[in-house]
Amino acid sequence: MKLLLMHLLALFLILLHSCSQCAAYPGLDLEDLAFNNTRVITYSSSCSTTCGLGIRTQRLCPLGKENPADSPECIVRQVHCLDKWQCGLQTQTVYTGQYLELDCLEEVMKTMGRFAFAVSWHVARGIITTNNRFFKRYEVPGLDRVVLNPVKEEDGGTYRCDVLDTSYRRVKRMYKGIKVLSAQVMNLNFAEGLSEWEKPRESNVTVVTGKLYPSSTIRKVRLLSWPTSMFIAGIIFLGLFSFTFWKSLKRMNLKSLCC
Template identity: 35%
Template structure:
């Protein structure tokens, strides 16, 4: 008798939702030998909540939002359904503020993007046969009016929001960017030195006055 087992596997291609991984399958003989190995690609599922992704685009430019990669969608397996919702004019993850948005596809295209398209789009990906939710992602879209110039959306975000928008983790107990925290500690060190010198001078004066009075 021979059994087929996974002897090696790559990490999932995504950190949330449905992705793709490559596995090495081998037949294992009763003696434990690996034979007839092959590489196969399969779907993988990590945390189904993908959070909020910030986007900005100038008015008049085309834009496409995609809630499932072509690789994951094209692999053999169960079929998926896509449900879109929209919170117009708001950047939010509060599900009570969303309204149904008719679009049965995994992608949502704007040709071109208009200022009225600004808001948050939520996409849910479900397995049609079981209704299992395998991914939820929010797209916070800001369409910049064409008459505005020198508008940098990233600069309008806090440091923590910039990290989240780039998919980075906010360090624990962090209170701002490293350069800001460095400046704070440098200032605090300076104040401590000044305070120490001032205290020493005052003690010296008091000691001198005490000697004069003896």
């Protein structure tokens, strides 16, 4: 019962304090705001990043005046913005022995200072996923980035980074899927493979321009080819004639035997 009375008394004091503030600050109309040089946002750009902390440019002009964009009475400022903190999954294919760096803080966060955020890394070995059940804590000396030098086959998997601000509010989560291939396998990048094939290579083949043989040699080959062709054609003709004659003799012998 005493606890309930204490809660009711605290609620009454809060309402009384808010009412006293309302009485101390009466309502203001637009003319009063314009007289006090109140500025309003007339333009606001989109956030510089699709996820995580970014920068938005705003233009503020005095209230109640039609000021052009380049008016000296208007001021331009840059404020931090956060459209969404989930950056989704990004994949990358690397080869063993390469240098790989995974950076979690972008330029805007770096300008604010690396110690203005708390960065934690988790890894899911051997699988590309966004299911948080497969991730384990991954200790990173640099905190804001993961450096793999050199890349090994067991480094393949998904790396997740979480960024918290000083108020322990999550401002970014990024998944980075790393596919590691052996350096001896074929390059699966079609564009790079095509450029490799198109590169000029040294070969032992000698390219001959002009006539390969002199004209006298060609004339001799032509003169010898005609008799050779006629001789081969005569042999073929005699063979066919002999075969036909032998067939006819055999047929005549069969008829004489039958009679």
